[in-house]
Amino acid sequence: MDPLLLLMVLLWSSEFARLVRGASRCAGTLEIKHLGEWRPVDMSDWTLKTSAVFCEHLDCGSAVSVEERKESAGRSVWMINSDCAQSGAALGECVISGSSSSIVDFTCSGESMIGSNVPG
Template sequence: MRETKVVCRELDCGNPVAESRPKEGRGGVRLESSCNGHESTLRQCVTKTYTCEGGYYHHVICSESVRLVDGAGLCSGRVEVKSDQSWASVCEADFDRQDAEVVCGELGCGAPAALQGGLYGGGEGQTWDKEFQCKGKESLLLDCDTSDREKNTCLPGNAVGLTCSEPDDVRLVGGGSRCAGGVERYDQGEWRTVGDDYWGDVAVVVCRQLGCGSTVSVLPGNTTRGFGASCSGSEPSLRECWRRFKLFPGLTVICSGNNKIL
């Protein structure tokens, strides 16, 4: 999802929420890129371009009106809301756990894990001038009710920082434990096999995301083939790895949280 991060940033559309390759499109441009996710524009990380006839186009969904910045990944950072075409930090006093539940859900993350002012920097520039009053079930933060502050309770440098748990979109199946088995990821409404020809780094990320400790072993999976994931090993979740739409053999992972031998 590194290229997707750059696309959303370049378009000033918040954080990436999802990416897919849904259907065939018209002729276009195929990009060969090596983004690290921190570039300002896609042009900065594209190494080659090819003209192609037909094929699949890349579909990206960005959060548009809310984002988490200066965190370790897509699910942590300082909360910012888009207001009048500019981004504003949110004061800790104007934001509670129910508001956090909506933000985490909107960004495709799990439940809130930590909520604290100044956790990811105090924020610079504009500050959101209203108090959110979410019920926790809204789909978007800007769908929540808001109210004006009764008094100025926003202290300087106290922009709210939020850490959401990683999404529950990865599982290990067929190994007798949640910490061992074939890797699957929930993608476009179904569980799909994850495969790769460079197993180690994918396994590290999977074990980390599942809270299953370190990697004990990685084995070739069954003959089922799945979409590839190319990871550096430092990503907090599998969705932050580079997605490869070419099919690869599935892989089986045993994490240290499970001692059962397959």
């Protein structure tokens, strides 16, 4: 399995993720809650395949698009170290604090037909 995808699976099981500021709950800016703080995720090394992991876990179907959103100034983000999964490091060592003006936005197809128990 791709090291970044493996990390995403580990991250999902240990942390929280959400899509915000999009046209629906299944589109927008990816934010991860780590160390008790919600921050957007840096765009580095992000693919449609990686987005698909989050779409599935957010009960949002499959990934339709992924794009980089450039901001005028850097902001606090979570950066995901893709080498971390191969090294066997603890999850806390894989997600690091940083600053970036390149944020990941993606769109999922919509609610999955499987497991449609979505909290209101």
